[in-house]
Amino acid sequence: MSDCIFCKIVKREIPSEVVYENEFIFAFKDIHPKAPIHILVVPKKHISTFNDITSEDIPLYGEIIKAIQKITKDLNIADSGYRVLVNVNKDGGQVIYHLHVHILGGKPFKFEEKGE
Numbered sequence: 001m002s003d004c005i006f007c008k009i010v011k012r013e014i015p016s017e018v019v020y021e022n023e024f025i026f027a028f029k030d031i032h033p034k035a036p037i038h039i040l041v042v043p044k045k046h047i048s049t050f051n052d053i054t055s056e057d058i059p060l061y062g063e064i065i066k067a068i069q070k071i072t073k074d075l076n077i078a079d080s081g082y083r084v085l086v087n088v089n090k091d092g093g094q095v096i097y098h099l100h101v102h103i104l105g106g107k108p109f110k111f112e113e114k115g116e
């Protein structure tokens with residue numbers, strides 16, 4: 001989508017700190033990191049939200065999983081642990097409407113029901 005910020009990042013029209021790229025996937029550092037390691041993994045194809053992933057996109061989502069496994073291994077956090085997070089729509093806290101998976105790592109997390 002022409003006015004989508006993450007499509008522009010994928011096309012390198014907007015600069016980002018690229019961590020990984022292949023035919024299907026683009027991964028870059030979050031501009032406002034919420035953990036010592038905060039990476040966004042996006043499909044190059046524009047999909048607005050997690051809700052919009054179709055059956056046809058499942059192999060593409062598999063590529064996201066493979067990229068996350070590779071990135072976390074390369075950054076040495078695969079074994080110590082990390083968090084993957086997808087915010088979906090308003091209540092999920094989604095701000096950018098191009099599907100992205102957050103990788104958060106480099107510190108321990110606690111799973112708490114109440115928000116910040």
Ligand code: 5GP
Nearest residue numbers: 005016028029030031032087093094095096
């Ligand atoms: P969401 O809340 O939609 O799941 O997360 C969007 C994320 O994108 C936020 O963590 C935000 O810091 C990040 N972000 C927004 N604009 C940019 C940008 O231009 N460059 C980078 N690298 N990250 C961005």
Ligand code: ZN
Nearest residue numbers: 004007046098
């Ligand atoms: Zn997009």
